[in-house]
């Protein structure tokens with residue numbers, strides 16, 4: 580078989596998954612808006628992008644939302660806003676060691692140095708107890724990531740930031756609609772960054788959204804997404820080319836209309852799996868919802884506990900055979916991603932993040948799945964455990 584054929588048969592196999600990892604909801608409203616945009620021939624940023632921003636801001640309870648072309652751009656632009664607030668190139672931004680590679684990449688793309696902090700195995704989020712030890716005179720911001728849609732420890736993070744005069748940028752890429760003590764994540768820190776990529780709750784296929792309650796920060800975001808422009812054709816900042824187009828905004832507007840339905844279906848799937856996984860507690864750590872929080876479900880994380888007779892790879896292979904698609908539970912960026920070797924960290928420096936990556940996976944719980952699919956997952960995990 581040629582390489583191209585192998586690849587397409589692999590993709591075909593993935594399309595056959597009983598429990599696929601992600602989905603995109605394209606509504607009738609979105610289809611109508613796309614048609615109108617195409618007929619009008621105005622396809623770059625226009626009225627739909629503006630309407631999408633306004634509706635997004637309202638939905639997330641923030642004053643300002645700025646649409647961009649990806650979640651990575653949202654992260655990078657939020658970092659670059661800090662240059663308006665006294666930051667210098669090469670200054671430091673604190674990020675969790677375990678996250679999707681985009682978080683670290685965005686910090687570097689914006690000209691900052693990512694300083695990593697280990698995570699907690701049970702929450703997958705940055706360990707707030709370890710943040711103060713890495714703060715230096717060059718630290719400018721803390722960037723917690725609400726991984727899997729589970730809110731980070733925002734009270735602690737905001738208090739640390741306040742006492743050291745730092746900004747907080749929430750990477751809420753995976754956490755649309757998550758609540759921390761009643762507040763929507765992405766609107767708690769000084770800036771929030773969302774990914775609108777296909778697997779997320781609100782999607783524009785590709786896309787991202789920045790949020791803030793500070794109109795001056797929003798003005799910097801709007802300039803930075805458009806090459807650093809100010810006024811008509813004057814360029815004041817080192818900007819990005821990170822604009823959203825009308826077709827993407829149309830898909831996003833359709834998703835906003837069904838946001839509650841998507842969120843509720845995902846939460847139903849999540850809470851059902853959490854309840855059912857109790858019987859596998861001896862074997863796995865899995866995402867849990869604590870009092871005072873509501874997860875905005877991205878996916879369901881499963882981590883093999885220490886000293887089990889089976890490995891994560893054996894578990895994942897068994898699930899794959901039974902039609903359950905999965906992804907590795909990311910990597911410890913500084914020690915398990917070769918692109919970060921230049922920072923000079925050593926394996927073992929971030930033991931919790933490394934453990935989660937070596938032993939963890941995550942599976943889809945999106946809106947196209949229901950109790951029947953979740954039952955298939957539970958049956959499969961039960962059958963796997965019986966083998967050992």
Ligand SMILES: Cc1ncc(COP(=O)(O)O)c(C=O)c1O
Pocket residue numbers: 649650651652654678679681682724750752753774775776786787
């Ligand atoms: C935690 C996190 N940050 C950033 C991103 C980047 O988003 P995008 O793929 O839209 O660039 C993702 C993507 O899923 C993510 O999971």
